[in-house]
Amino acid sequence: GGWGVPPNPNANPPANPTLTLDFEQSVVAGVAGPDASESTTNFSTTPGNGRLMLAVIATLDNSTNATLTVTNSASSAYTLVGSYVRRAKLGLEMTLSIWKRIASQGASEIGIKVTPNQAVSRVVSALEFSGQNATPIGDTNSNVGNADPMTTGAVTIDIGTECVVAAFLAALAPDTVTLTAGFTLQIDHNDGTIDSTDIQLYVGYELARAAGSLNVEGNFAGGADEFAAMVVEIKD
Numbered sequence: 644g645g646w647g648v649p650p651n652p653n654a655n656p657p658a659n660p661t662l663t664l665d666f667e668q669s670v671v672a673g674v675a676g677p678d679a680s681e682s683t684t685n686f687s688t689t690p691g692n693g694r695l696m697l698a699v700i701a702t703l704d705n706s707t708n709a710t711l712t713v714t715n716s717a718s719s720a721y722t723l724v725g726s727y728v729r730r731a732k733l734g735l736e737m738t739l740s741i742w743k744r745i746a747s748q749g750a751s752e753i754g755i756k757v758t759p760n761q762a763v764s765r766v767v768s769a770l771e772f773s774g775q776n777a778t779p780i781g782d783t784n785s786n787v788g789n790a791d792p793m794t795t796g797a798v799t800i801d802i803g804t805e806c807v808v809a810a811f812l813a814a815l816a817p818d819t820v821t822l823t824a825g826f827t828l829q830i831d832h833n834d835g836t837i838d839s840t841d842i843q844l845y846v847g848y849e850l851a852r853a854a855g856s857l858n859v860e861g862n863f864a865g866g867a868d869e870f871a872a873m874v875v876e877i878k879d
Contacts, residue, residue, distance in 0.1 A: 667771040675835035677762030698742040717751035781876040795874035806877040809859035817865025
């Protein structure tokens with residue numbers, strides 16, 4: 644007898660390693676305005692190659708059509724997730740938006756550049772996550788209103804190892820906010836004006852959530868006000 648037929652190395656391919664989402668770092672800065680110039684907000688350390696970057700940006704302006712260009716330090720683009728979420732406030736327009744980018748190798752990822760098409764006050768924040776797959780963004784939703792508590796709108800969680808990021812934009816800067824149990828409030832920052840045109844951005848995340856429908860709730864110490872909210876599901 645001969646050696647026979649060697650085993651087919653492709654008959655039972657190895658399973659893909661389990662990806663584990665991890666929060667790495669965040670950054671936030673306020674730009675008192677209105678100001679139409681470009682601003683750059685830098686992470687304390689350079690994000691890792693292939694990691695998911697989420698930029699969460701709040702603006703306030705005197706029109707209904709302010710838009711942003713968001714890039715890294717080398718002008719490589721971030722992509723808008725969903726749509727701009729707008730809410731009128733005292734004759735002005737407060738806008739919340741979330742942007743995504745898969746980081747490339749190099750120091751250029753350390754900065755988030757934001758350029759508005761007109762003068763705006765703004766709060767620029769960003770979060771870095773590791774362990775995501777190639778198409779990390781799943782379900783998104785948003786909400787606006789003037790009731791406390793405020794909810795984001797529901798997203799569908801497919802499995803119990805996904806990450807959810809929720810953002811709330813509030814007028815007149817309520818003192819404190821608490822989110823749905825399980826969420827870590829990572830960002831709490833205003834635009835620096837501390838007056839009747841002040842806006843406050845809150846961003847929280849949870850690294851694991853049981854499968855099902857999720858509508859993140861924010862409770863504000865300042866009570867009823869003008870709010871915009873958005874939630875993003877990140878697939879593991």
